[in-house]
Amino acid sequence: MxxxxxxxxISKEPMQLxxxxxxxxxxxxxxxxxxxxxxxxxxxAVNDTLVSSLDVALKDGDKVSLLPPVCxx
Amino acid sequence: MxxxxxxxxISKEPMQLxxxxxxxxxxxxxxxxxxxxxxxxxxxAVNDTLVSSLDVALKDGDKVSLLPPVCxx
Amino acid sequence: MLELHNGALxxxxxxxxxxDEEARNNYGAYIPFVGTVRSEDSIDGLSFDIYExxxxxxxxxxxFKAKEVGAIVKMAHSRGxxxxxxxxxxxxxxxxxxxxxxxxxxxxxxxxxxxxxIWKYDLKGGNRIYAADRSTPIKNSGLLGKKS
Amino acid sequence: MLELHNGALxxxxxxxxxxDEEARNNYGAYIPFVGTVRSEDSIDGLSFDIYExxxxxxxxxxxFKAKEVGAIVKMAHSRGxxxxxxxxxxxxxxxxxxxxxxxxxxxxxxxxxxxxxIWKYDLKGGNRIYAADRSTPIKNSGLLGKKS
Numbered sequence: 001m002x003x004x005x006x007x008x009x010i011s012k013e014p015m016q017l018x019x020x021x022x023x024x025x026x027x028x029x030x031x032x033x034x035x036x037x038x039x040x041x042x043x044x045a046v047n048d049t050l051v052s053s054l055d056v057a058l059k060d061g062d063k064v065s066l067l068p069p070v071c072x073x
Numbered sequence: 074m075x076x077x078x079x080x081x082x083i084s085k086e087p088m089q090l091x092x093x094x095x096x097x098x099x100x101x102x103x104x105x106x107x108x109x110x111x112x113x114x115x116x117x118a119v120n121d122t123l124v125s126s127l128d129v130a131l132k133d134g135d136k137v138s139l140l141p142p143v144c145x146x
Numbered sequence: 147m148l149e150l151h152n153g154a155l156x157x158x159x160x161x162x163x164x165x166d167e168e169a170r171n172n173y174g175a176y177i178p179f180v181g182t183v184r185s186e187d188s189i190d191g192l193s194f195d196i197y198e199x200x201x202x203x204x205x206x207x208x209x210f211k212a213k214e215v216g217a218i219v220k221m222a223h224s225r226g227x228x229x230x231x232x233x234x235x236x237x238x239x240x241x242x243x244x245x246x247x248x249x250x251x252x253x254x255x256x257x258x259x260x261x262x263x264i265w266k267y268d269l270k271g272g273n274r275i276y277a278a279d280r281s282t283p284i285k286n287s288g289l290l291g292k293k294s
Numbered sequence: 295m296l297e298l299h300n301g302a303l304x305x306x307x308x309x310x311x312x313x314d315e316e317a318r319n320n321y322g323a324y325i326p327f328v329g330t331v332r333s334e335d336s337i338d339g340l341s342f343d344i345y346e347x348x349x350x351x352x353x354x355x356x357x358f359k360a361k362e363v364g365a366i367v368k369m370a371h372s373r374g375x376x377x378x379x380x381x382x383x384x385x386x387x388x389x390x391x392x393x394x395x396x397x398x399x400x401x402x403x404x405x406x407x408x409x410x411x412i413w414k415y416d417l418k419g420g421n422r423i424y425a426a427d428r429s430t431p432i433k434n435s436g437l438l439g440k441k442s
Contacts, residue, residue, distance in 0.1 A: 008195045008265030009276035026290045040291035043284035048199040052286040066290070067197065069281035072223060072264030073181045073235040073255075073392075081343045081413030082424035099438045113439035116432035121347040125434040139438070140345065142429035145371060145412030146244075146329045146383040146403075158310035165305055165328070169379055176328040177399070180313070184322040184390065231317055242332065244407075248400045251325070255392060 002062045004029070010038050010068055022046070022054040025064055042066040075135045077102070083111050083141055095119070095127040098137055115139040148205045149222045150196060154232035160222050164238055168218070173240040175247035179255050181235035183228050190269045191229035192277075197263040204262055208254060217241035219254055227269060261285065296353045297370045298344060302380035312368050312386055321366075321388040323395035327403050329383035331376050338417045339377035340425075345411040352410055356402060365389035367402055375417060409433065 002019050006012040012034070019025045022044065029035050044051050045065040046058070058064070075092050079085040085107070092098045095117065102108050117124050118138040119131070131137070149160075161178055168176070183192050205221060212219045217239055224234040237255055241247035261284055266277040297308075309326055316324065331340050353369060360367045365387055372382040385403055389395035409432055414425040 007197050007263065009267070009278075022289070029290055030292055036292075040288050041283050042290065043287040044289050045200060048203060050200070050284065050286065051289070054289055065197070065200075067200070067263050067284055067287075068265065069278070069283045069287070070260075070262060070264055071266040071277050071281040072194070072196075072258055072262040073266075080345050080411065082415070082426075095437070102438055103440055109440075113436050114431050115438065116435040117437050118348055121351060123348070123432065123434065124437070127437055138345070138348075140348070140411050140432055140435075141413065142426070142431045142435070143408075143410060143412055144414040144425050144429040145342070145344075145406055145410040146414075157313055158306065161309050161313075161326075162306035172332050172379070174330055174332040176330065178309075178326060179392070179396075180324040181392070182322055182324065184320050231320070244327070244329070244403060248327075248403065252396045252400070255396065259392075 001060060002058050002064055005063060005065045006038075007065055007067050008070075010035075010042070010066060019058050019064075021058055022051070022056045022064070025058070026054060038066065038068055042068045074133060075131050075137055078136060078138045079111075080138055080140050081143075083108075083115070083139060092131050092137075094131055095124070095129045095137070098131070099127060111139065111141055115141045147220045148202065150198070150225055151222060152225050154228045155222050155224055155234065155236055157233045157236065160236055161238075164220050164240075168240050171240070173218075173242060175241050175244040176238065177247045177251045178236055178238040179251055180233055182233045183230050185230045187268070188270065189230070190271070191227055191232070192234060193227045193267040193269055193274050194224055194234060195265040195267075196223065196225055200263045208257070212239065212241075212250065215241070215246050215250070217246055217250055219250070221258075223264065229269075295368045296350060298346070298373055299370060300373050302376045303370055303372055303382065303384060305381045305384065308370050308384055309386075312388075316366070316388050319388070321390060323389050323392040324386065325395045325399045326384055326386040327399055328381055330381045331378050333378045335416070336418065337378070338419075339375055339380070340382060341375045341415040341417055341422050342372055342382060343413040343415075344371065344373055348411045356405070360387070360389075360398065363389070363394050363398075365394055365398055367398070369406075371412065377417075 228234040267274045376382040
């Protein structure tokens with residue numbers, strides 16, 4: 001199981017799901033219509049490192065985070 | 074008479090001289106060998122306004138200042 | 147050094163403390179950038195969420211980048227609510243020479259705006275509204291979106 | 295506002311005072327630049343001469359330029375001796391928006407270095423030596439020199 005966390009303004013509780021890569025995570029999250037806009041604009045981190053591709057293998061206990069558009073300062 | 078002032082590191086007392094333009098001032102100052110290097114690197118102000126040409130008419134009581142290379146900060 | 151404070155920053159205290167910390171380290175240039183909440187769009191203030199693990203990674207990368215040119219960076223940011231005319235953000239560069247400091251404060255602040263995992267909300271009549279229109283997607287955003 | 299101080303600047307006091315002065319004026323960005331005397335070439339400190347009338351004209355022109363983009367500039371500089379690790383120069387920009395402030399602090403500080411009528415001397419073993427090699431001729435310098 002991997003843990004998926006929604007950061008900042010995405011008001012959604014963390015999810016646990018079976019996934020062996022980010023492609024699997026994408027498949028599951030795209031079934032949730034509430035998430036549609038966020039998926040198009042969010043960056044993705046695996047274990048707190050930002051990634052640039054879905055070709056990232058996941059293992060049990062990994063944490064996937066969704067980071068919507070930012071505005072610090 | 075115009076007053077010529079030497080600013081910053083040029084250690085020279087102010088001079089009074091007869092001059093109807095900066096050309097006249099240049100002529101007199103170039104006779105002073107101590108000033109040679111300073112004249113080549115100094116900017117010139119008339120009545121506290123920097124000038125970009127010697128074609129500036131001077132009248133009685135005007136102040137001409139020589140400003141050597143600067144380094145504030 | 148990265149510091150996160152609950153609520154508004156005490157600007158003078160932070161600027162003075164950082165200055166003291168580096169007073170003997172022979173830096174010729176110190177440039178802080180102070181960000182203050184402006185009164186506009188009838189907001190009462192702003193509020194911030196921060197995701198600290200990624201912010202710390204981002205900041206560490208900048209410390210390393212600064213060190214390569216003999217400089218250091220420091221940053222303070224607010225968590226939670228910051229009201230009008232209060233400050234929520236201070237970034238600073240110390241460097242031996244001015245050109246490095248002037249260029250680094252610019253690129254540091256701009257990269258912060260584009261990349262730091264911090265979310266801003268307008269405080270308006272008791273509501274906390276995500277500032278979507280002023281927010282920037284982080285690089286490589288949208289990976290999980292449906293391909294069109 | 296342009297302030298000249300005898301000897302070293304009290305950095306924290308000045309930064310805090312400027313911040314307080316503008317606290318209610320709705321500026322979103324405040325960027326001070328602080329210049330500090332570095333230990334190098336075995337100097338004991340630096341010393342400065344200032345020609346105030348032309349410095350004031352130069353600064354007024356910058357105030358005007360800043361006003362055109364909704365910003366303000368402030369500056370403090372030392373007269374006379376400033377010892378190692380003390381500060382001799384603070385410039386600051388306040389602006390509604392960060393881009394204006396980041397660009398203006400850079401161009402203000404660079405123009406200051408190239409144009410402000412201030413002369414620097416190294417203090418070394420009781421002597422006060424003009425820093426000729428680090429000094430820059432003001433624009434249009436050399437008018438009075440003999441034509442070659």
